[in-house]
Amino acid sequence: MSRTPLDTVEHAAATPDVELPWAELGLKKDEYERIVEILGRRPTGAELAMYSVMWSEHCSYKSSKVHLRQFGEKAPENDALLVGIGENAGVVDVGQGYAVTFKVESHNHPSYVEPYQGAATGVGGIVRDIIAMGARPVAVVDPLRFGAADHPDTKRVLPGVVAGIGGYGNCLGLPNIGGEVVFDACYQGNPLVNAGCIGVMRHEDIHLAKASGAGNKVILYGARTGGDGIGGASILASETFDDAKPSKRPAVQVGDPFQEKLLIECTLEAFKEKLVVGIQDLGAAGLSCATSELASNGSGGMRVTLDDVPLRDSTLSPEEILMSESQERMCAVVEPDKVDRFLEICDKWDVIATVIGEVTDGDRLEIYWHGEKIVDVDPRTVAHEGPTYERPYARPAWQDELQADDAGKLPRPRSGEELKDQVLKLVGSPNQASKQWITQQYDHFVQGNTVLAMPEDSGMIRIDEESGLGVAIATDGNGRYAKLDPYTGAQLALAEAYRNVAATGAKPLAVSDCLNFGSPEDPAVMWQFAEAVRGLADGCQQLGTPVTGGNVSLYNQTGEAAIHPTPVVAVLGVIDDVARRTPVAFQEEGQLLYLLGDTREEFGGSAWSQVIHDHLGGLPPKVDLERERLLAEILISASRDGMIDSAHDLSDGGLIQAVVESALLGGKGARLVVPDGLDAFTFLFSESAGRAVVAVPRSEELRFTDMCRARNLPATRIGVVDGDTVEVQGEFTLTLQELRKAHEETIPALLA
């Protein structure tokens, strides 16, 4: 794009008729006209580069923000919230002077194009968001979705994604403690690679992305800027894939986890010495984003000399430097008398650091190249005043037909033998099978604070060695439920993550989300999105857990085929003493199994309907958030007071899936009795929400059942931990060995 003469602000004003490649940069005609209107002239090439990436769907949320406002408008009163939506990540008070920041983001499109680097840099990006808040990252989680497990392309994408997440995260020294792996043909060509990170800091260490104090220096530090990832946010993340277009591989960034590890350590050391006024990481839209956001969030303007940016490739044009998404870079605002010390710390860690500009008195962002001004904009117009679309949305015509196709009418197993056969099929199906082959490629132990990691209901990290204070995180999403009813589906994702956190004994506090949908230009997709956001916002309001931030990923579709609407919800919880945590595994023979909650005939979107009948139709399970809250309170109390020794949430696959998992993890079987009023099939496979199964020591039975009765939570005794089989009395018996074989051999057989 470099042209002669240099396209300076002066030159742009003098040559109003020069045509700029706005369409190639992903801008629409009316958006370009709006830029001309804002500036009162045509933009320079550099300005156009900045606007094009910052006004992309990925950075500006232009299709989604009219809906996302509900997260703020419906936010419940919550004293724990220290920093809400709008910053790099939300921050929550967890007590004892500690604050926790967490967020989930998507790196879907890059991971399809180049699985290893796409997934690796997804981890890198979310980790930098967490550091930018002032926190030490303490754990990562990875909710992943791929096409059919036996599709040949899944074997290309999945191993690359998993190796990329491991290769990057393991090298950073961050334990990977949770997430999901889901297979569904709808994600063929559009895998969902979401990445979450948790960070911990003291309250006084919270940092924000703003540049204030005229004369303060702007320091760019970390990796040199190269030609990788140019236009990643605008071209890659904000368009659908199309066979006719050229490969987009050059738009995928390349990660260097070693550089990021140094960046973490040197940033934390600078924070410790109170050297940093404001900080922003360079992710999507690179320097364009960092400079415009820092300047627009602060009190003054900013002047940047682009020639001072350390380059990997000296031939880069100023536009390319502004758009580059080279990884492992951060931008700090530092008072002049602290600059030397800041540079010293960077030098100690062998991190390149360069003063590239300063905060000014004015309110303009000015960028210079070879002594000439090439950008002169109001940074707010770049960072915050992008276009907003009221995209048309409409309930699709097929929704009624889909919901009418009731899964309750599917043929059910008629004998114990058939039940047994279907249980084996279920626990060995790719979605229900053990994901150990995947998760053992991630380091769970580093940092020495991991209390629980997958396949537990939530990952748990100790944050204070003295008191035992800890945090828990669970991520959940069920695209099948959301397809049947996006409003309910989003609430079911929230309810499941909330329940998973409580099942380990932690109190749910706050929510982050990653909203993965198809093209917003399709009214049916936009309706799914609007419904899911409404459902999630209403649900968070009712449960008292505010959404603190998150990410929207649109255009997850190839041609006409959109993915299932897939809102992934992360719930963060706190536990006063990690010694009280409750694991999934059965601990001792003789302990009594109780089913908490109500079981109804609910099979719409269920794992059973998928595995046995390849069916998706009807309505998803009903949501009762008051019941979820009560169940969570009971689980937390029982955990704290030592009334239960294991607990497992019931979700996809129903009760039998949960019992089999607890049995295999503990190496102890179970004898189950079908309770009065239920048939064996519904008992085993229903996916009614608001349920958990717990193992109660006999000495605690009375205390536990009294508590449930007093609080009006249905608690049904369904059996006992016993032996080396899972037996459903009068129906069938399966040995742990048979179950283990079915459950653990599926994934390696498909992917190894």
Add this chain to the structure above:
Amino acid sequence: MTARIGVVTFPGSLDDRDTQRAIRLAGAEPVALWHKDKDLKQVDAVVLCGGFSYGDYLRAGAIARFSPVMDTVIEQARAGLPVLGICNGFQILTEAHLLPGAMLGNDHLHFICRDQKLRVENASTAWTSDYEQGQEISIPLKNMDGRYVADEYTLDKLEAEGRVAFRYLDFNPNGSLRDIAGITNEAGNVVGLMPHPEHAVEPLIGTGRTDGLPFFTSILKKLVNA
């Protein structure tokens, strides 16, 4: 009086703070050592911890071996200073020729993280005396390049001299020859292993076992009684 045990931080070290915690829990005093600094601060023993030193973009440990701090570690280890290398530390010790053999990529080509069963084959080194000879323990293993290899002569010699310190039990996670998980030098002051004892020192954390703690109590007893 207690012992002062140094933990080296290279750029890319990951388990330095965990190792310091393990040393503290064992009752010794951890001392942070820096890769650019030749000074060992008069510590009584040194641990080279896990991680990806200098990114390990070359052979694992190949660059760390040439760092300033290693000049002193190599010199003093030869003079009897107890040195423990865990994972990347073991790789660095082989690169530094303080221990024989070399580490290659896992035979299955994946990173692997698991609770690994081991047998203590030599309970008389500076770092293993608190174990029973033949004791079976479980500690976390996590690595990409953990396949121990050496020529037949070296392997036979190690076996004959009782210098195989740990062997993988039940499952060989990386293709290491003769299931070797860790070895010692002739004098027994330098020990290297792939699994991570520093991640098995507290109940509840990690695998919930404390099978790794005796590494740190072994050295403490030796130093305090010396």
